[in-house]
Amino acid sequence: MKAVVYDQPRSFTVTDVPDPHAGPDQVRLRVVLAGICGTDAHLHDGQFDPVYPLTPGHEIVGEVDEVGEGVTRLRVGQRVVLDNMQSCGMCSSCRRARPAFCNELVAQGVNAPGGFAQYIVAPAGKCHPADDLAPEVAVLTEPTACVLHGLDVLGLQPGSDVLVFGAGPTGLLLAQLLRHSGAHRVTVAAPTAAKLEIAARHGADETVQLDRADPGAGAARLRKLAPEASTWSSTPPGPSVCSSSACRSRATAAPCSSTA
Ligand SMILES: [Zn+2]
Numbered sequence: 428m429k430a431v432v433y434d435q436p437r438s439f440t441v442t443d444v445p446d447p448h449a450g451p452d453q454v455r456l457r458v459v460l461a462g463i464c465g466t467d468a469h470l471h472d473g474q475f476d477p478v479y480p481l482t483p484g485h486e487i488v489g490e491v492d493e494v495g496e497g498v499t500r501l502r503v504g505q506r507v508v509l510d511n512m513q514s515c516g517m518c519s520s521c522r523r524a525r526p527a528f529c530n531e532l533v534a535q536g537v538n539a540p541g542g543f544a545q546y547i548v549a550p551a552g553k554c555h556p557a558d559d560l561a562p563e564v565a566v567l568t569e570p571t572a573c574v575l576h577g578l579d580v581l582g583l584q585p586g587s588d589v590l591v592f593g594a595g596p597t598g599l600l601l602a603q604l605l606r607h608s609g610a611h612r613v614t615v616a617a618p619t620a621a622k623l624e625i626a627a628r629h630g631a632d633e634t635v636q637l638d639r640a641d642p643g644a645g646a647a648r649l650r651k652l653a654p655e656a657s658t659w660s661s662t663p664p665g666p667s668v669c670s671s672s673a674c675r676s677r678a679t680a681a682p683c684s685s686t687a
C-alpha cells in the first residue's frame with residue numbers, strides 16, 4: 428500500500444509499504460479520510476515524541492476492510508471512526524482513570540502507524556460506527572472528543588459567561604458545544620477575522636479580533652464586554668480542552684464572569 432512515511436523530522440516520502448493485516452480482535456480499515464491538525468505540524472518538526480519510521484494521521488474515518496479473529500460486532504464495509512489512543516489499563520495513570528496519560532500509551536499516528544496511508548490496522552474496540560455520517564463530518568470526531576473532555580473538565584455552570592481563546596477547529600467546536608451546554612454568552616477571541624466570522628455564524632454571541640502585535644487592544648475590548656471579569660486578563664486559567672498527548676490543543680475556555 429501507499430503511505431506517508433517519515434524517517435526523521437521534516438523528512439518524509441509517499442512510498443510503498445507492506446499491506447498490514449488484522450490480527451485477533453483487530454480490524455483493517457481502508458482509510459476514507461484522515462484529518463490534519465496542529466499535532467501533525469508538531470510531528471513534522473519532530474515534536475510530541477514521534478517514533479520512526481512514522482506514518483502520521485490520528486483523525487481517521489475508515490471502512491472496515493478485513494476482520495480479525497474474534498471480532499463479531501464489526502462487519503466488512505462498515506464505516507467507522509477510530510479512537511487512536513490505546514492505554515495499558517494497568518499503570519498508575521490508567522488506574523486513576525486517566526488513560527490519556529498512560530505510561531505505555533500507544534497513539535496511532537504519533538508513536539504507532541497512523542492514517543496517512545491506504546490502510547490502517549486497529550483494535551476493533553477502538554472503532555466506533557459512523558453509520559451514514561458524511562466522512563467530512565465524521566472526521567471531526569476525534570477533535571470533538573477532545574473538546575468534550577475539555578467541557579467535562581470545565582464543569583460549565585448554566586448561565587455562565589464564557590470566553591474562548593482561539594478559533595481554529597477545536598475552538599470553533601468548543602464554542603458551539605458551550606452554546607449548547609447552557610452558556611449564557613459565548614465570546615470568541617482570536618487573530619483571524621475569517622475564523623471569527625465562522626464562530627459568529629455558529630452561535631458565538633461576541634467575537635473579538637486579537638492583534639498579536641498589540642495584545643492590549645484586544646484586552647481592552649474584552650474588558651469592555653465583561654467589566655467584572657477577573658480571570659481572562661492574564662493567562663486564562665481554564666483547562667486546555669485537550670489533554671490527549673496526541674492532540675494538544677491551544678484553545679482554552681474560561682468562565683469570565685458569572686451572570687447566573
Ligand atoms: Zn496505562
Ligand SMILES: [Zn+2]
Nearest residue numbers: 464466673674
Ligand atoms: Zn488532532
